[in-house]
Amino acid sequence: MNSYEGKLFHVVTYGCQMNVHESEKIRGILSTLGMLETEDINQAKVIVFNTCCIREGAEDRAYNNIIALKKAKSIDPSKVIVICGCMSQQKKGKYNLKTKLPFVDIILGTHNINSLKEHLLNFDKSHVRIIEILDSATSSMDTEKCIRDDKVNAYVNIIYGCDKFCTYCIVPHVRGREKSRDPKDIYKEVKDLVQNQGYKYITLLGQNVNSYGKDLKDKTSFAELLSYLCKIEGDFKIKFMTSHPMDFGDDMIKVMKTESKIAKFLHLPVQSGSSKVLARMNRHYDIKHYMKIIKKLKRAVPNISLSTDIIVGFPGETDKDYNQTIKLLNKVKYDQVFAFMYSKRTGTPAAEFTDQIEDDIKNTRVNRLLRLQKIIQKDQIKKYFNKTYDCLIQQVNGVAVGITDGGKEIYIPNYRYDNQNYFAKVKVDSIRNHKLSGVIVS
Ligand code: 5AD
Numbered sequence: 001m002n003s004y005e006g007k008l009f010h011v012v013t014y015g016c017q018m019n020v021h022e023s024e025k026i027r028g029i030l031s032t033l034g035m036l037e038t039e040d041i042n043q044a045k046v047i048v049f050n051t052c053c054i055r056e057g058a059e060d061r062a063y064n065n066i067i068a069l070k071k072a073k074s075i076d077p078s079k080v081i082v083i084c085g086c087m088s089q090q091k092k093g094k095y096n097l098k099t100k101l102p103f104v105d106i107i108l109g110t111h112n113i114n115s116l117k118e119h120l121l122n123f124d125k126s127h128v129r130i131i132e133i134l135d136s137a138t139s140s141m142d143t144e145k146c147i148r149d150d151k152v153n154a155y156v157n158i159i160y161g162c163d164k165f166c167t168y169c170i171v172p173h174v175r176g177r178e179k180s181r182d183p184k185d186i187y188k189e190v191k192d193l194v195q196n197q198g199y200k201y202i203t204l205l206g207q208n209v210n211s212y213g214k215d216l217k218d219k220t221s222f223a224e225l226l227s228y229l230c231k232i233e234g235d236f237k238i239k240f241m242t243s244h245p246m247d248f249g250d251d252m253i254k255v256m257k258t259e260s261k262i263a264k265f266l267h268l269p270v271q272s273g274s275s276k277v278l279a280r281m282n283r284h285y286d287i288k289h290y291m292k293i294i295k296k297l298k299r300a301v302p303n304i305s306l307s308t309d310i311i312v313g314f315p316g317e318t319d320k321d322y323n324q325t326i327k328l329l330n331k332v333k334y335d336q337v338f339a340f341m342y343s344k345r346t347g348t349p350a351a352e353f354t355d356q357i358e359d360d361i362k363n364t365r366v367n368r369l370l371r372l373q374k375i376i377q378k379d380q381i382k383k384y385f386n387k388t389y390d391c392l393i394q395q396v397n398g399v400a401v402g403i404t405d406g407g408k409e410i411y412i413p414n415y416r417y418d419n420q421n422y423f424a425k426v427k428v429d430s431i432r433n434h435k436l437s438g439v440i441v442s
């Protein structure tokens with residue numbers, strides 16, 4: 001018996017899908033201690049902050065929320081506060097968590113969430129503060145249990161870490177070197193999610209999924225892994241993120257074209273429309289190469305939905321470079337764009353570049369870009385007319401809706417949703433007020 005049994009926990013998550021999934025694992029670990037989850041942070045005995053440091057804003061948000069707990073901890077010292085994730089792994093972060101937050105009981109890095117249970121049990125006995133930041137994982141990152149947020153889409157890790165070292169990015173510094181999971185373990189996990197737990201979408205996760213397998217003995221490629229997972233029987237689809245244009249080869253285009261279980265959706269971060277900026281970012285591709293992939297993809301996979309990440313205001317970005325990014329958006333016509341202002345990350349090469357861009361220029365550039373993308377997206381709606389999409393049938397506000405692989409909703413009037421999740425082909429037959437309607441055709 002430990003003092004956690006029957007008590008409540010609350011997990012606060014910042015950052016990307018990797019972190020969201022890691023928090024699902026943390027919830028699994030806490031439940032194996034006999035704890036229950038609460039939505040109310042004030043009721044929780046154990047509070048875990050799973051942090052992100054990709055940009056300064058993410059760090060500030062986490063830090064301010066953690067500091068706000070100081071009072072609650074002084075009123076009730078039996079609360080256990082844990083920090084894990086990318087912020088705690090940083091060597092030279094903006095905030096020194098170890099010295100600035102003495103009321104935090106346990107600080108873990110990115111390689112050891114699996115030891116959270118053991119540390120909590122030790123802390124329960126000794127009440128001595130625990131700090132464990134490892135340089136690399138010493139044991140598997142798989143956990144015995146995982147409590148997933150979503151009942152339709154399940155995240156599955158396939159590769160940890162990143163070896164790309166883009167000059168702006170902190171990830172390789174806090175997540176370590178690339179480490180692929182065994183394909184058989186991934187297969188087993190996906191099969192269970194699909195066949196026993198009824199998941200309809202499986203999203204394979206990695207900082208760079210296209211690097212999958214390079215470190216494995218048999219060098220299974222990512223395209224091969226996809227084909228292998230598509231052999232699993234069941235009514236489901238596979239998504240994956242994040243892809244890197246440098247490693248996105250013809251084998252990927254082929255597998256996306258031929259395997260019907262792969263969602264017609266791709267998030268392919270371009271970061272900039274200027275080849276000069278891409279070179280300084282150490283992205284290992286130029287715009288010509290990127291556009292070649294997009295062209296081939298659009299030809300091979302009609303109706304594919306595309307999204308991307310853009311950084312504006314990278315050091316040395318001129319008006320000309322920025323306008324090339326704008327030109328790229330007009331050309332590709334993404335369904336969604338995630339645009340970020342460059343944020344200086346201590347310890348990365350770009351932080352040392354002397355031609356940093358002023359914040360107000362970054363601000364103007366990002367706002368103009370987002371305004372343009374909004375117009376493109378509005379205009380894009382026309383392309384759906386008279387086309388048929390393989391959709392997951394769901395109910396939204398009491399109405400049956402088909403959701404495309406890219407997340408677009410197609411209303412299906414006069415159709416009775418029977419609470420089952422299944423895929424069906426939906427043909428768009430009307431567009432009104434930027435809303436799509438259609439009929440089920442199979
Ligand atoms: N500043 C701004 N955006 C960044 N990203 C990564 N590092 C930074 C940074 N220092 C963005 C990239 C990446 C996404 C996850 O976050 O666009 O694809």
Ligand code: SF4
Binds near residue numbers: 165166170
């Ligand atoms: Fe960061 Fe580049 Fe690795 Fe993506 S590929 S995680 S942007 S270093």
